Amino acid sequence: MRALGLDGVSVYYGAVRGVEDVTMHVDEGEIVALLGANGAGKSTLLKAISGIIHPRKGAITYFGEVLAKQSAHRRVARGLVHVPEGRRIFTTLTIAENLELGAYGTERSRTERAERLSEVLDLFPLLRQHFQRLAGTLSGGEQQVLAIGRAMMSNPRILMIDEPSLGLDPQKVDIVYDMLEEVSKLGTTVLLVEQNVSLALEIASRAYVLQQGSVVLSGPSSDLESDPRLSDAYLGKSSDGRD
């Protein structure tokens, strides 16, 4: 089943081009990576999918249904959840409160929220350990774990995560990536935006590479790892290999 489909999506910030004519898809249960250098349009694309900005052209489909101009909160309620860049956890609240608020858009009752909370805590024991601490006192890695845990509170069908390795040491990155694999094993589809190519390709089955707002490369991770055009996309060469 196709979980997410983008067909010729273009996003503009006024006159400035964000992404141009992007076509891609994510199947249910997959981990798909979206790679590219700074400013390639990765975060813009995520924002368009989560409904924070609306594309000028093209269509985004969610489990076969066109999303059009549906607002961000409706998409969350339907299971399309975005962990924004920089984690954006509530630093002045405790971990418990952060997690509870994560269920806000989807919860039906207090009991349901409590059940969900116990599931997420079982999934991420680290959070249980620091349950009562203020989120602002957590380390960067722990904050990222919390951000993912908070998103999981809303029981997403698709989890989109923006640069989870940002500012983390390699050991912490491993922890975060292990978590993403756990999430995926539960049946959640994951769309991963990452600058760290080798890491992302390790867990993703397929990847799309963005350069200056367009998809320049795509395919299974194993093929991309050895593709010289991948490093070109990061080092600024154009896609046909010329300078």
Add this chain to the structure above:
Amino acid sequence: MATETAVLPTRSRVDGFRVLRAGLIVALVVAAALVPQATQNQYYLGVAFQAEMLMCLALGLNIVVGYAGMLDLGFAAFFAIGAYTTGILSTKEHWSIIASIAPGVLIAVVCALIIGFPTLRLRSDYLAVVTLGFGEIIQTIAINLNQTGGPTGIYAIPALTIGSVVVESNTGYYYVFFVLVIVFAIFSTRLRGSRLGRAWLCIREDEDAAKAMGINTNHYKLYAYMFGAVLGSITGSLYAPALTAISPASFGFSESLLIVMAVAIGGLGSIWGVMFGAAVVEIFPEVFRSFAQARLLVFGIALVILMVVRPRGLFPERAFQGLGARVRSRLGRTVVSPLSGAGEALVSLPSEES
């Protein structure tokens, strides 16, 4: 492992902290109720009544500023709407004061919708300018409209009658506002623990993250503004008969600022803090009367010192709740989340928890 995270209702459990807190609250309420008995001095009673009125307004503004994190510099507008609606309906149409509360609330809500719907998507600083403008508009309308009595305002507003009781003295209005403060405080407490309250908390902490969690931020901000308007308007409707005369001068920017000050001094979002802040703002200038000419200067300096020493207010929201959670977890080894409403333990931790 499943038992560790079972939902444990703790409402029925006797809890030392809660008993202590309930005792303190009862003592405070009884003490406040006895103020008119303790003093027959009309001046003290007048100040006390003004303090109560400011508490009501501050509790209303607290929903907007403290809960939802939107700076509103024109809150006196809703106060004016309530006061003028009651003033006009009771003098010209001979409505009873109680009956005039409802139309006041209705007008305030409609105004909140009109001004809030297009502007509340703005971020804090811009919103402050818009609300400031709204406050000025309402005051200017009151000055220039014949129906509102122009600059002289409305006088000879009849007394408040509840059933067969006619409230006339300062003591009487002290008790009216005493009840109103309690009602507003309970309402505010319930509101914070509610679904609405949690959405506001999210928006206040990080609006973008709130959106990412599926909260329709524009709607919830509008609700906060409307709730604030309702409390402001009700206070105004009861203020009119208490003073028997109202004029535009009472509803200007300085009044709005006073309410903001009460909220900021007490502690944004904290109900006890806000009430205490209102008392400080009202009573301090009176206490400093011995400084004669310099009293507002002294008051100003005291405020500056206060904000330097306690930047988050006298009773910041977090410290209050944090204390409760700490004490309670020691007593019962339960983790209490302030978000779960009336102190309900959501999750209990294993006893070897560090």
